[in-house]
Amino acid sequence: MKNKLTFFIVAVLVSVSCRHSGSQDALSISKHNPTTPDWAYTHVYAPLRDTITQRPLAIFYGDSITEGWVDDEFFSSHNSIPMGVSGMTTCQLLCRFRTDVINLKPKYVAIMCGTNDIAQNIGEIELETAAGNIVSMCELARYNGIIPLVCSVTPCTIYRWRMKLGNPTEKIKSFNALLKEYCMQSGVQYVDYYSALDSGDGSLAPDMTRDECHLTPKAYKVMEKVIAPFLK
Secondary structure, eight states, X not given: OHHHHHHHHHHHHHHHHTOOOOOOOGGGOOSSOTXXXXXXXXXXXXXXXXXXXXXXXXXXXXXXXXXXXXXXXXXXXXXXXXXXXXXXXXXXXXXXXXXXXXXXXXXEEEEEOOHHHHTTBTBOOOHXXXXXXXXXXXXXXXXXXXXXXXXXXXXXXXXXXXGGGOOOHHHHHHHHXXXXXXXXXXXXXXXXXXXXXXXXXXXXXXXXXXXXXXXXXXXXXXXXXXXXXXXX
């Protein structure tokens, strides 16, 4: 009965949160467009899921920022698994939350996403709606005995695949503020990567980024120091 109820909740949340407005031309649609089979890309980690035989301490769950986090030593030493998919929005991540998080039964899930919602990868979406998708992931995690860690969106001053949007810094700050407020009200741990990486004006230092958005190994080392104390 519990699993049926959870499935119903997810179905309702996804059907509501995935409705957003805004016309899209060919350049505004990422590789994860709404007509793609397996729109939530649940197949990406199927081979990895089949090899997991013991409960992970943590699943690191997100988009390209998580996908680009390549540090076997860090993840193995913390019995953790990174499961990021480039280009994904909060809506898509909510859709694959069961296959890549709930079914694996980690102690923690470190959720880091939202920048692709701000980049309008699959169309316009209100910041509150995107933040609500993360809230839904947290609620589903808690319902299933998993401790959520809500991670801030990292600094970015330009989406090179969406140049016409300009500098997203203020939207990122507003989005992170929504996440932090939710965490304070609900008792969920907020993991503040943004403050650790911000060079002072909302940008990443040159040695921390490849393109003013995606991160270098040095930036990930900073993030590892931020989140490690919460992985107990």
